[in-house]
Amino acid sequence: MTGTPAEQPAGTGTETLDTPLLEIRNLTAGYGAAPVLHEVDLAVPAGRIVAVLGANGAGKTTLLRAVSGLIRPSRGQILFDGRDLCTVRVEQMIRRGIAHVPEGRGVIVELTVEENLRLGGLWRGRRGAERAQLDEIYDLFEPLARRRRSPGHQLSGGERQMLALGRALIASPRLLLLDEPSLGLAPRVIAQTMELLRTLRDRSGMTVLLVEQNVHGALSVANDAVVMSLGRIAVRDSAARLRTDERLRHAYLGF
Template sequence: MTAILEVDELSSGYGPVPVLRDVTFEVPTGTVTAILGANGAGKTTLLRTLSGLLRPTTGRVRFDGEDLRGVPVERLVRRGLAHVPEGRGVVAELTVEENLRLGGLWRRDRADARRAQDEVYQLFDPLARRRRHAGHQLSGGERQMLALGRALIARPRLLLLDEPSLGLAPRVSGQIMTLLRQLCDGSGLTVLLVEQNVRSALGIADQGVVMSLGRVVMATPAAQLRDDEQLRHAYLGF
C-alpha cells in the first residue's frame, strides 16, 4: 500500500524550544492512523507542523510525493490536506450554512461544492435541521460535526484531526469515530487522528503511532496495540 504522507526525521518547536525530535513514520493511503501519547508528547505540535502552521527546523514531509517544505498553507489545502484543530474552530457568529460555505470558498467548481455541502447534510442530520442556527447555538457534538463537515467540503484526501471527541458525550464521540472509519472505507479518505481516548482511537485505527517527549517510540498495527496487554501498559498506561 502506498503512503500518502511520509514524515522523515522531522523536528519542530516554538522559537528556540524544541518539541518534536527526529519524528519518522508513514501514513498509508485510505487508512486511519492514530497518534497516541500522554499530554506533552508533541501530538498537537506534529499536526500543526504537518499542516504548515509551524515550520520544521529539520527533516522532511512528503504529501503524495511532494516535499512540503516552504509550501503555503493555501496550497496544501488545494492539494487535498485539511486540518481540524482541537477546539473545533467553528465561527460562532456565522450560521451552519455559512460555516460550511467557508470550507468551499476557494473551490472553482461551485456545482461540486454545493454537492459536497448536500453530502455533509446527509452525513450529519443534526446540521441539516439547524442549518440556519448560529455556531454559538449548537451543542458540543454539533460543533464538532460542523468543523468536520467544513473540512469535508474541500474534498480532502488527508484529514488531520486533533482531539475530535474532546468534551463530547460517549455516544456522540462513538458516532463520529464510526463515521471516520466509514469515510475511509467508502471514499478512500486518509485520516491522521490525535485522540486522548485511546480505546476509541484504536477501535477504528489501522495503525498506531505512539509518541513520548517529542519522539516516536513505536509505530505498529493498531490491532497489535489493542491485543497486546504488555505493550499497552508499557506505552499507553492501560
Template sequence: MLEVAGLTAGYGAVRALDGVDLAVEEGSLTAVLGANGAGKTTLLRTVSGLLRPRAGRIALDGRDLARLPVEEIVRLGVAHVPQSGGVITELTVEENLRLGGLYRRDRRALARRVAQMYELFPPLEPRRSRAAATLSGGERQMLALARALTGAPRLLLVDEPSLGLAPRVVARLMAVLRRLCDEDGRTVLLVEQNARSALSVADRAVVLDLGTVVADEPAGVLAADSRLRHAYLGF
C-alpha cells in the same frame, strides 16, 4: 501517501518533535497516540504548514510540503481540524460549511458537497440557519469535520475530536471517520488521547512520547500489547 522523515519542530527553546518518522497509507486511518505534551498536536500543525519544521521532510505523494504556504497545502488536498474544532461561532452552520469550500470555483459542486455533509451528519441539517454558537459541543465537532470535508480533501488531519464529548457522541464521530476511509477512500491522520476509541477504528497506530516515536504498529497489535498500553496509553 504521506511520509514524514526525521521531523524536528518546536516552539522557541522547546523541542516538541525530535526526529519523527512515520508513513500513512492512502485510504487508511492512522492514529497518533500519547500523553499530553507528547508532540501530537505539533505533528499535525507541522504537516498542515501552521508550524515550520526545524529539520526533516514532509512529503505528500512525493512532494515536499515543508516550505509551502498553508493555502497551497490546502489546495493539494490537506484539511486540518484543530483541537476543539475551531468553527466560527458568529456564522451559521451553512455559512461555516460553505467556508470550507471557499477556494473551489464550481458553485454547483460546492452545493452538492454541502448537501452531502447534511447526509453524513444528520443533526446539522435542521440547524443549517442557526449560528454555530447555538450548537452543542458534539454538534460543533460535527460541523468542524463537515466544514473540512466540504473542500473534498484527500488527507484529513483531525486533532482530539473526542475532547469533552459524551461517549455516545465520540462513538458516532469515530464511526464517521472509519466510514470516510472505507467508503470514500479518504486518508485520515487522527490525534487522540482516547486511545481505546482511536484503536477501535484505526488501521495503524503511532505512539509518541516526549516528541519521539516509541511504537508504530498495526492498531490490533498495539491494542494487544498490555505492557506498551500501560506504559504510554494509561489502560
C-alpha cells in the same frame, strides 16, 4: 459518502493501501528555539487511519500543526504524495487536499452552519458543485441540516464537532488531520464520530491522521498506531496488536 462531496478527490489514481500518501522524514520542529519534535519518521499509507497516541505534551498536536503548515520545521521533510510541503503556504495545502480540524474544533461562532460550510468549500476553490457538496454534508450530518441557519454559538458540543468535520470534508480532502475530535463529547457522540471515520475510510478511501486521548475509541477504528513520548515515536505497530498487547499498553498507554 461515495468519493468525497460532489466529486472524487484530485489525485494520481494509483494509490494503494501500501502507498505512503504522507511521509515524514527526520522531522524536528517546535516553537521558537525550543524543539518539541525530535527526528520523527512516520509513513501514513493511503486509505488508512493512523492513530497518534501519547500523554499530554508528547508532541501530538505539534506533529499535526507541522504537517498542516501552521509551524515550520527546523529540520527534515514532510512529503505529501511525493511532494515536499515544508515551503508550501497553508492555503496551498488545502488546495492540494489536506484538511486540518484542530483541537477545539475552530467553528466560527458568528456564522451560521451553512456559512461555515460554504467557507470550507471556498478554501478549496470549488464553487461549481457547492450545492451538491452541501447536500452530501447534510445527508451525512442530519442534525446540521435541521440547524443550517443557526449561528455557531447556538450549537451543542456534538453539533460543533459535526460542523468542524463537515467544513473539512466539504473541501474534498485526501488527507484529514484530526486533533482530539472526542474532546468534551458524550460517549454516544464519540462513538458516532469514530464510526464516521471508519465510513469515510471504507467508502471513499480517505486517509486520516488521528490524534486522540480516547485510546479505546481511536484503536477501535485505526489500522495503525504510533505512540509518542517526549517528541519522539516510541512505538509503531498495528492498532490491533497495540489493543491486545498488554505489555505495550501498560508500558506506553497506562492501562
